[in-house]
Amino acid sequence: xxxxxxxxxxxxxxxxxxxxxxxxxxxxxxxxxxxxxxxxxxxxxxxxxxxxxxxxxxxxxxxxxxxxxxxxxxxxxxxxxxxxxxxxxxxxxxxxxxxxxxxxxxxxxxxxxxxxxxxxxxxxxxxxxxxxxxxxxxxxxxxxxxxxxxxxxxxxxxxxxxxxxxxxxxxxxxxxxxxxxxxxxxxxxxxxxxxxxxxxxxxxxxxxxxxxxxxxxxxxxxxxxxxxxxxxxxxxxxxxxxxxxxxxxxxxxxxxxxxxxxxxxxxxxxxxxxxxxxxxxxxxxxxxxxxxxxxxxxxxxxxxxxxxxxxxxxxxxxxxxxxxxxxxxxxxxxxxxxxxxxxxxxxxxxxxxxxxxxxxxxxxxxxxxxxxxxxxxxxxxxxxxxxxxxxxxxxxxxxxxxxxxxxxxxxxxxxxxxxxxxxxxxxxxxxxxxxxxxxxxxxxxxxxxxxxxxxxxxxxxxxxxxxxxxxxxxxxxxxxxxxxxxxxxxxxxxxxxxxxxxxxxxxxxxxxxxxxxxxxxxxxxxxxxxxxxxxxxxxxxxxxxxxxxxxxxxxxxxxxxxxxxxxxxxxxxxxxxxxxxxxxxxxxxxxxxxxxxxxxxxxxxxxxxxxxxxxxxxxxxxxxxxxxxxxxxxxxxxxx
Numbered sequence: 001x002x003x004x005x006x007x008x009x010x011x012x013x014x015x016x017x018x019x020x021x022x023x024x025x026x027x028x029x030x031x032x033x034x035x036x037x038x039x040x041x042x043x044x045x046x047x048x049x050x051x052x053x054x055x056x057x058x059x060x061x062x063x064x065x066x067x068x069x070x071x072x073x074x075x076x077x078x079x080x081x082x083x084x085x086x087x088x089x090x091x092x093x094x095x096x097x098x099x100x101x102x103x104x105x106x107x108x109x110x111x112x113x114x115x116x117x118x119x120x121x122x123x124x125x126x127x128x129x130x131x132x133x134x135x136x137x138x139x140x141x142x143x144x145x146x147x148x149x150x151x152x153x154x155x156x157x158x159x160x161x162x163x164x165x166x167x168x169x170x171x172x173x174x175x176x177x178x179x180x181x182x183x184x185x186x187x188x189x190x191x192x193x194x195x196x197x198x199x200x201x202x203x204x205x206x207x208x209x210x211x212x213x214x215x216x217x218x219x220x221x222x223x224x225x226x227x228x229x230x231x232x233x234x235x236x237x238x239x240x241x242x243x244x245x246x247x248x249x250x251x252x253x254x255x256x257x258x259x260x261x262x263x264x265x266x267x268x269x270x271x272x273x274x275x276x277x278x279x280x281x282x283x284x285x286x287x288x289x290x291x292x293x294x295x296x297x298x299x300x301x302x303x304x305x306x307x308x309x310x311x312x313x314x315x316x317x318x319x320x321x322x323x324x325x326x327x328x329x330x331x332x333x334x335x336x337x338x339x340x341x342x343x344x345x346x347x348x349x350x351x352x353x354x355x356x357x358x359x360x361x362x363x364x365x366x367x368x369x370x371x372x373x374x375x376x377x378x379x380x381x382x383x384x385x386x387x388x389x390x391x392x393x394x395x396x397x398x399x400x401x402x403x404x405x406x407x408x409x410x411x412x413x414x415x416x417x418x419x420x421x422x423x424x425x426x427x428x429x430x431x432x433x434x435x436x437x438x439x440x441x442x443x444x445x446x447x448x449x450x451x452x453x454x455x456x457x458x459x460x461x462x463x464x465x466x467x468x469x470x471x472x473x474x475x476x477x478x479x480x481x482x483x484x485x486x487x488x489x490x491x492x493x494x495x496x497x498x499x500x501x502x503x504x505x506x507x508x509x510x511x512x513x514x515x516x517x518x519x520x521x522x523x524x525x526x527x528x529x530x531x532x533x534x535x536x537x538x539x540x541x542x543x544x545x546x547x548x549x550x551x552x553x554x555x556x557x558x559x560x561x562x563x564x565x566x567x568x569x570x571x572x573x574x575x576x577x578x579x580x581x582x583x584x585x586x587x588x589x590x591x592x593x594x595x596x597x598x599x600x601x602x603x604x605x606x607x608x609x610x611x612x613x614x615x616x617x618x619x620x621x622x623x624x625x626x627x628x629x630x631x632x633x634x635x636x637x638x639x640x
Contacts, residue, residue: 007054008043009035010064014076014135019204019236020266024079026095030072032064033093033106033117038335039273039307040342057345057381060338067106067117073097074154076135079108081236083202084142085176093117094144096133098154101126103133103146103174113303113335123174130168140184140205144174187213192222196229199240207240215247223250230267231258238264246274253282260288265298272301276308286316293323299336302327306339314351317343318358325369337373344374348381352393359400375406380413391427398433407437415444420480423448442470443477458489461507464496468503475506482513490514491522501531508537512544520551527567539573543580546589553581553592570596 011028012035018024023037035043042053042061053061077095093106103124106117124133124146132149139145150168187198187209198210227250230241242259245251251274259271272289275281281289293305302324309320321343330336347355355378358364365371379397382390394414401407411434426448434440442460445453457474460466475493478486494507504526511519523538530538542552555568573581581593603611 004054005039006037006041006043008041008045008061009037010044011046011049013074016077016079018079019081019207020239021270024077026075026077027064028072028074029064031069032067033075033095033104034077035062035064036114038062038113038303038339039276040310041307041335041339042342055342055345057348057384059341059345059377059380062114062335062338065108065115065117066111067119070119071100073099074134075104078136078138078144080138080144081204082138082142085144085174086178092120094123094136096136096146098132098134098149101129101131101133103136112333113299113339124172133172138205139173140203140209142175142203142205146172146174148172192217192219196222196226196244199244200237211240211243211247214244218248220249223248226250227255227258230262234264236266238262239266239270242267242270253285256281256285257288260285260292265296265301268292268296268298269301269304272304272308276304276311279311279313281312281316286312286319289316290319290323293320294326299330299333302330303336303339306336306343310343310346314347314354317347318351318354321347322358322361322364325364325367325374328368331368331372337369340369341374341377344378345381348378352382352390356393356396356400359397362402365400365402365406371406371409375409376413376416378413379410380417383414383417386417386421388427391430395427395430395433398430398436401437404437404439407434407439411439411441411444415441415447418444418447421447441473443473446474446477446483447481454483458483458486461510462489462492462496464498468500472503472506475503475510478510479506479512487511487514487516487518487522494522495526499529499531501534504530504534505537508534508541512541515545517547517551520548523548524551524555524568535572536574539577540580543577546584546586549581549584550586550589550592553589553596556596557592573597 006023009025009027010032013026013028016024024034025037026034037043042055042058044061044063045051045053075095075097077093080089080092080094083090089105091108093104093108095104095106097104102122104119105121105123106119108115108117130150130152132151132154133146134149134154135147137145137147148170150170151165153164187195187206190198190210190213192214195210195214198206201207201210223245226241226245226248230238230245233241245255256271256275259267262268262271272292275285275289289305289308292301293309296302296305305320306324309317309324311317312320321340324330324336324340344355359378365375379394382393382397394410398407398410401410414434423444431448442453442457446457457478461471461474461478463471471493475490478490490507490510494504494511497503497507508523511522520542523542527535527538539552542548552568555566556570556573557566559565578593578597582590584590
């Protein structure tokens with residue numbers, strides 16, 4: 001079966017499993033050592049580079065593992081549990097830092113449902129600027145092996161210029177200075193009993209290789225011995241024994257019931273995970289899962305139960321979810337609320353009647369987990385698709401709401417879904433259900449086209465004494481939902497903003513949807529009072545329509561002698577604005593733009609080479625200032 005186990009993970013480098021089967025990766029970025037993945041979870045991505053999450057209704061994602069501020073680095077890491085290095089290395093993260101030329105050792109500390117890291121030491125450092133450790137692995141004997149790229153750089157963007165040396169790569173070994181040197185053994189020669197004994201080895205490589213060989217030689221005759229050993233095992237050894245038992249065909253219902261009652265949390269977790277992976281469970285097993293959801297003291301087990309619920313049939317999933325939502329202790333956890341939402345969202349998509357069944361129980365509404373994390377997201381999920389069927393599901397949700405506070409939370413989700421969208425054509429029973437508790441912001445009423453709310457909104461945005469936050473919110477709505485006749489109020493808001501550049505920007509964006517020729521004159525009339533940010537926005541708005549663009553270009557034309565000078569200077573027009581001005585099809589406008597800003601001739605190759613030589617001579621002539629250079633780069637280049 002191929003599936004996405006967990007989506008996201010920044011710009012991931014490498015993949016590591018610890019002895020309990022938890023999944024981690026490194027990251028091409030700073031201020032973290034990487035990511036901790038959980039089944040079915042959505043994690044932070046490089047959204048600009050890798051695109052949005054595949055599920056538009058995820059409504060959240062997990063960040064990287066937190067740590068103290070550290071510079072950006074690209075790294076792989078291992079979690080050492082192999083018994084050969086001194087005890088201080090056991091359980092530690094050992095990662096490569098190629099940009100800094102060193103190996104880092106970090107402690108992985110529990111952080112509620114996830115982990116955080118604290119750097120402890122740099123076991124390997126070098127003054128050789130070409131030392132570029134790019135990969136790290138643990139060998140069969142427990143020594144750590146480091147792959148050194150050994151070059152002046154570890155990126156590839158100038159390799160086509162020959163900026164790479166292919167002859168110098170090397171491998172280093174880190175081993176204990178004083179301990180006994182471990183030797184690997186050929187485990188394939190061992191009997192089945194010998195392999196099972198190796199599941200207690202201190203070296204994780206030995207344990208995992210023994211498990212792989214056990215999987216290659218399934219023999220049900222060993223199931224009773226494994227089951228007996230598992231009953232008294234604790235910690236990661238118990239997990240290895242459980243995996244061995246399943247690999248031998250011992251994943252029966254009876255063994256699963258024993259696994260869910262096992263005193264070791266990791267055994268309960270992996271038994272629940274295996275049942276979810278099967279996509280079905282017997283009524284007795286489901287009842288036991290529901291019982292664990294209601295009573296299990298281990299947070300990591302409850303995390304897995306939320307992931308497992310998402311993979312089971314809808315009726316079973318709803319029972320487990322309901323029990324997990326009653327665990328008030330998890331309401332402020334850093335991961336469990338989203339794991340529960342993602343399970344509920346799956347039901348919202350495929351079995352909405354079951355979701356409404358959950359919300360038909362008044363006690364479900366009262367749970368802090370539901371109030372704080374699920375109500376708003378459920379309403380937003382059905383409202384965001386916008387289909388009539390799902391809007392009617394929203395109506396059913398509002399009809400079941402037992403209180404004003406609950407309706408208010410539903411409305412927050414509904415408004416988030418309709419941000420930037422008009423509300424015309426909502427089903428009547430949805431509007432009536434919303435009106436039961438009189439909830440909804442003034443901005444929502446404007447989106448709905450309420451004439452009274454629109455008049456109040458226009459009065460508010462024009463009132464310099466009105467609360468600034470309220471004016472900004474309403475201006476944001478007016479920029480998304482055009483309102484006929486709004487221009488006089490928007491003009492007063494724009495002119496009366498004094499030194500408030502943010503409010504002026506909001507007023508400018510609210511004027512953008514207006515199709516009135518007077519907009520250009522209003523904007524240009526207050527030009528001298530605009531700050532840098534508002535001027536950039538003003539240029540964007542004016543260049544968006546041909547008529548307004550003509551007014552801007554006319555303002556830039558040479559003035560006759562004695563006339564007042566223009567408030568706008570040609571050299572203040574940004575390149576982006578100039579490109580938009582040139583894109584209009586108006587011939588007269590094109591001619592005026594060409595006269596004000598003649599397009600430069602493309603230089604010849606020899607001219608460009610001569611320019612490069614001159615610039616290179618300037619660069620080589622001085623010592624340079626990296627701090628000024630950083631500021632110059634950030635202000636001029638980094639935006640791209």
